Amino acid sequence: MRTQPIAQRKPHCTHPYxxxxxxxASFPRLAPNPALLVALLVGAITLSACADxxxxxxxxxxxxxxxxxxxxxxxxxxxxxxxxxxxNIDELGKAGVMFSRYYTHPQCGxxxxxxxxxxxxxxxxxxxxxxxxxxxxxxxxxxxxRWSTEQKTIASRLKDAxxxxxxxxxxxxxDIGANLPHRFGFxxxxxxxxxxxxxxxxxxxxxxxxxxxxxxDGEPTSLADDFYSSRAIVDKMIEYLEAxxxxxxxxxxxxxxxxxxxxxxxxxxIDNYDGIFDVGWDVKRDERLQKxxxxxxxxxxxxxxxxxxxxxxxxxxxxxxxxxxxRAMQVNAGMMEAADFHLGxxxxxxxxxxxxxxxxxxxxxxxxxxxxxxxxxxxxASLALERLWMAIEGWDLDYNNLxxxxxxxxxxxxxxxxxxxxFHLFKFNATEGGLRVPMLIAGPSVQTQGxxxxxxxxxxxxxxxxxxxxxxxxxxxxxxxxxxPILSGEAVEVYEDDDAVAFEVSGAAALYQGPWKITKTxxxxxxxxxxxxxxxxxxxxxxxxxxxxxxxLQALLNKYDDYATQVGVYELPPGQxxxxxxxxxxxxxxxxxxxxxxxxxxxxxxxxxxxLFFLTRRIGRRLTTTLRI
Amino acid sequence: MxxxxxxxxxxxxxxxxIYFGLPRxxxxxxxxxxxxxxxxxxxxxxxxxxxxxxxxxxxxxxxTGVFGSEMSVPYYVFLDANMEVDIASIQGGEIPVEPYSMGxxxxxxxxxxxxxxxxxxxxxxxxxPVARINPDDYDVFFMAGGWGAAYDLAQSDTLAExxxxxxxxxxxxxxxxxxxxxxxxxxxxDGSPLxxxxxxxxxxxxxxxxxxxxxTPKHPETEMRKVGANFEANTSTIEMFATHVVVDGNIxxxxxxxxxxxxxxxxxEILAKHL
Numbered sequence: 001m002r003t004q005p006i007a008q009r010k011p012h013c014t015h016p017y018x019x020x021x022x023x024x025a026s027f028p029r030l031a032p033n034p035a036l037l038v039a040l041l042v043g044a045i046t047l048s049a050c051a052d053x054x055x056x057x058x059x060x061x062x063x064x065x066x067x068x069x070x071x072x073x074x075x076x077x078x079x080x081x082x083x084x085x086x087x088n089i090d091e092l093g094k095a096g097v098m099f100s101r102y103y104t105h106p107q108c109g110x111x112x113x114x115x116x117x118x119x120x121x122x123x124x125x126x127x128x129x130x131x132x133x134x135x136x137x138x139x140x141x142x143x144x145x146r147w148s149t150e151q152k153t154i155a156s157r158l159k160d161a162x163x164x165x166x167x168x169x170x171x172x173x174x175d176i177g178a179n180l181p182h183r184f185g186f187x188x189x190x191x192x193x194x195x196x197x198x199x200x201x202x203x204x205x206x207x208x209x210x211x212x213x214x215x216x217d218g219e220p221t222s223l224a225d226d227f228y229s230s231r232a233i234v235d236k237m238i239e240y241l242e243a244x245x246x247x248x249x250x251x252x253x254x255x256x257x258x259x260x261x262x263x264x265x266x267x268x269x270i271d272n273y274d275g276i277f278d279v280g281w282d283v284k285r286d287e288r289l290q291k292x293x294x295x296x297x298x299x300x301x302x303x304x305x306x307x308x309x310x311x312x313x314x315x316x317x318x319x320x321x322x323x324x325x326x327r328a329m330q331v332n333a334g335m336m337e338a339a340d341f342h343l344g345x346x347x348x349x350x351x352x353x354x355x356x357x358x359x360x361x362x363x364x365x366x367x368x369x370x371x372x373x374x375x376x377x378x379x380x381a382s383l384a385l386e387r388l389w390m391a392i393e394g395w396d397l398d399y400n401n402l403x404x405x406x407x408x409x410x411x412x413x414x415x416x417x418x419x420x421x422x423f424h425l426f427k428f429n430a431t432e433g434g435l436r437v438p439m440l441i442a443g444p445s446v447q448t449q450g451x452x453x454x455x456x457x458x459x460x461x462x463x464x465x466x467x468x469x470x471x472x473x474x475x476x477x478x479x480x481x482x483x484x485p486i487l488s489g490e491a492v493e494v495y496e497d498d499d500a501v502a503f504e505v506s507g508a509a510a511l512y513q514g515p516w517k518i519t520k521t522x523x524x525x526x527x528x529x530x531x532x533x534x535x536x537x538x539x540x541x542x543x544x545x546x547x548x549x550x551x552x553l554q555a556l557l558n559k560y561d562d563y564a565t566q567v568g569v570y571e572l573p574p575g576q577x578x579x580x581x582x583x584x585x586x587x588x589x590x591x592x593x594x595x596x597x598x599x600x601x602x603x604x605x606x607x608x609x610x611x612l613f614f615l616t617r618r619i620g621r622r623l624t625t626t627l628r629i
Numbered sequence: 630m631x632x633x634x635x636x637x638x639x640x641x642x643x644x645x646x647i648y649f650g651l652p653r654x655x656x657x658x659x660x661x662x663x664x665x666x667x668x669x670x671x672x673x674x675x676x677x678x679x680x681x682x683x684x685x686x687x688x689x690x691x692x693t694g695v696f697g698s699e700m701s702v703p704y705y706v707f708l709d710a711n712m713e714v715d716i717a718s719i720q721g722g723e724i725p726v727e728p729y730s731m732g733x734x735x736x737x738x739x740x741x742x743x744x745x746x747x748x749x750x751x752x753x754x755x756x757x758p759v760a761r762i763n764p765d766d767y768d769v770f771f772m773a774g775g776w777g778a779a780y781d782l783a784q785s786d787t788l789a790e791x792x793x794x795x796x797x798x799x800x801x802x803x804x805x806x807x808x809x810x811x812x813x814x815x816x817x818x819d820g821s822p823l824x825x826x827x828x829x830x831x832x833x834x835x836x837x838x839x840x841x842x843x844x845t846p847k848h849p850e851t852e853m854r855k856v857g858a859n860f861e862a863n864t865s866t867i868e869m870f871a872t873h874v875v876v877d878g879n880i881x882x883x884x885x886x887x888x889x890x891x892x893x894x895x896x897x898e899i900l901a902k903h904l
Contacts, residue, residue, distance in 0.1 A: 520747060528747055529747060529750070529751060529754070530747060530748065530751040546751070546754075546755045547722065547755055550721060550722075550755040550756060550757045550758075550761075551715075551757045551761055551762075553751065553752075553755050554715045554716070554752050554755070554757060555715075557748045557751060557752060558713040558714070558715070560748065561708070561748050562713075571745075571746070571747070573745055574744075574745050
C-alpha cells in the first residue's frame, strides 16, 4: 500500500558501533626506506590497537531498554504537560527526542504485537483482543490470537545479533499462554499473560476471568506476598541484568502494569496529589489544552471536541462524588509517579554499572487511557453483574480504600478525556485520544531535540531499534519504518505526504496520509461512519470535512479498503460491535466461572414461579368455592 | 378449530413462501440475470461511477434517485478486480436512492453488501461533484441510471464536458439504463454528438411506458436516437426482464438494471486488453 521509503534516506548501517565504521586500511603507497619501516612499525602497533578498540566497540553495541506504560494517555507524562511528577521520564525526554505525533493501536494486545514485531497487527493474528471475538472471527488468520513458531520479534532479531534479551511485566499478546516470550527470543522472561490484574496480587480485574497467570521462562509462577507491580517488575529486571554478561549488550523490555485498571498505588503517592484535581475534569481539560499549545504539542488555535455524550459535568456532582473522583485521579497520578520512580531505580542501576550512557531508552504507552470504571459508570445491566462479581471476588470501590489492596479504582470517562487531552476520546477508539500517546527516545546517537512533530507509528519501533543497534534488517519486511533519520537529526519526517498508514482494531479504524486522517468510531462513542479530518490543523477532530472534501475522503477510503483487504480485516456486520461482543462473551464466561450461582439463581426463580402459580391456583379455588356458596 | 390451525400454519407459510420465493421468481423471470464475471486483476486501474443527484419524481412528490443495483453491481465488479472505484454525482454530496431498489424483493447481493459496507456507504453519502472530477484521473466512467437520472444527466453541461474530455483521452465510457443520458450531450473530437453513428443501448421507451414513468423529462431511447445513435435493445413481454449490452469501441452500454454485471464485465475485458 505504501510507497518505498524516502529516496534521500541513507541506509542506516553506518551506526557508530558498527564495525564497518572502523578505520579501514587505506594505506599510503610508500617506497621501502628506514623511515618507512619505522612508520610501518608504528602503523602496525596502531593497527593492532585499533583492532583491540574495534573488538571493544563491537562488544559495546548499544543496549536497548524498551519501557511500556499501560493505558497512559497523551498527557500523562510530566514532560507532556501532566500534573503528574515523572522526573526520570522527563529527563530522558529532554535529553533525547519526544514525539508529539506517535500513533499506536487503540487496544493493548494488537499494540504490543506490532510494537515487538514491526508488523501490522492483522498479519500476525492480532487483529483484535481475544475478549471481543466472535466465532467467525476466530476462524480467520487475522484473528487467530496465536503466533507461528517462526514469528520473529525484536527480541529474537537482537538475540541473533548477540544480545541478551529480557522481559518483565505485562505480556498480553493473543490467547493466554499461547505466545509466551520464551518462545519468541527472550532469554529470560517474567510476565503477566493477561490484559491486566490487581497490582498487589495475581487477581483478575474482569468478570471474564477467574484467575490471572504469571509465567517465568514459560512456567507458571507465583508472586511474593509484598508484590507491588511497578516495584516488582523493575526488581526482576535488575535481577536479570545483574546475572547478565556485562560484556554483551542487552535488550530489556519493561512492561509496567501502570496505569491499567485497577489504578493502585501505596497511599503516600496518592496523598502527594491532594488538592490537585479538586477543580474537576472540566477545568483540568481546558488547562491541559493550554499546556499542550504552550509546549507546541498542538498548533495555536486548536479546539477540543466536546466531551462524550454521557460524560458528567464536574459541577453537577455532589460534594461526595467530587471527593471520590478527585481522589481516583490522584491514584492515577500517584501510580504514574511510582512507575517513574521505579524506572528511575533501574536507570540508576544501569548508571552504576556504567551501562546507561550506552543504552537506547524508549518510553511509551500501548494505547490511550482507559475510560471504563467497573461498578461505577457502566450501563445499568452490566453494573448489576459487575457489582455481584465484585462482591463475590472481594473488590471494593470505597473512598477510604481507593488505590489500595482490593480497590477496583478507575478514573472513568471524564478524567480519561483529561489524560488524553487535548484529543477526542480514549482507549478502544481510533480517535486521536485512543491512538496518539507519548513516546520518547534517548541514548547514544540520539540528538537532543525536545518535541518533534514527525509522524511515527508503533510498528516503526522494531525497525528503529534494529537500525539504532546497527543490526542489519530488510526494511521492506516491516510495516513500520526506521525513525533513526529523525533521531539523528538527519530528517524531519520519514513518511512523505502520499505515504499512508492504517490502523484497525475491532471496527475502530483510522488511516493517516499527509495532513489527512479518516477514521471511524464504533458505538457507543460513534456511529461507525467514516469521517475526514485535517489532523494537522484540527487535532481535536472537531470538524468532519468529508462533505467539503469528498475526493480526498474517497481517495483515502480506497487506500484503507486496499489495506483492509490485504491484511484481512473482518468488518463487523451492522448491529454488531466489539462492545456488544464483550458483553456477550462476558456473560458466557461469567456463567461458566460461576455456574453454581447461575444454577442457584435458576432454582430461586423456578421456586418463585412455582410459588406464584401455587398461590394463584389456591386463591382461584377459594374464590370459586366462595362464589358457589 | 380447523380454521385456526390453517391460519396459524398457513399464514406464516405463505409469508415465508412470498418472502423467499418472490425474489427468486423475479430472478428466474429475468431480473438481474446471473453473468459469469471474468476473474481479472486490474490493480492500478480506476473507475468512476457517476449518478444522479435528483431525488423527486416530477411534481408527484414521490422520491426517486439512482437505482441501487446500477451503482452497487459495477462498484463491486470493479472493486473485486482490485480496481479503485470512486462515486460521483451531478451535484455531489448524498446521493438519493430509488426507494425499495436496494431492498426486498429487488435487492441484489451487491445491494446488501453495499448497505453493510461503511466505505461504500460513505462514498454514497459524500459523493464527489462531477465539477471536481479530473478526466485524466480515471480509466472508466460508468454512468448509473434510475429515474432521477432523467432529470439531470443529459441536462448537465459539466457532465457533458467531462465525458467529452474523457472520450478525447480515449477513456472507457459506459452506462446502464437511464445512465445513457450522460452520453447524449457529450461531443466527439470533431464536435459532432459523441454517439452519432455509434451502436448503443439504454432503457427503452417501451419499458418506460410499461412502468408508467413517462412523466420523466428525458427518455434514453428517444434522446439517443435524436442525436443519431444506432440504438439497439432486446425486448420482452415485460420489458424490465430484457437485457442487452453493446460494445462499440470505447463505449460500453447496457440496456437496463439487468445489464450491470455484463456491462461492467465487458468494460473490464477492454481494460485487460490494454494492460
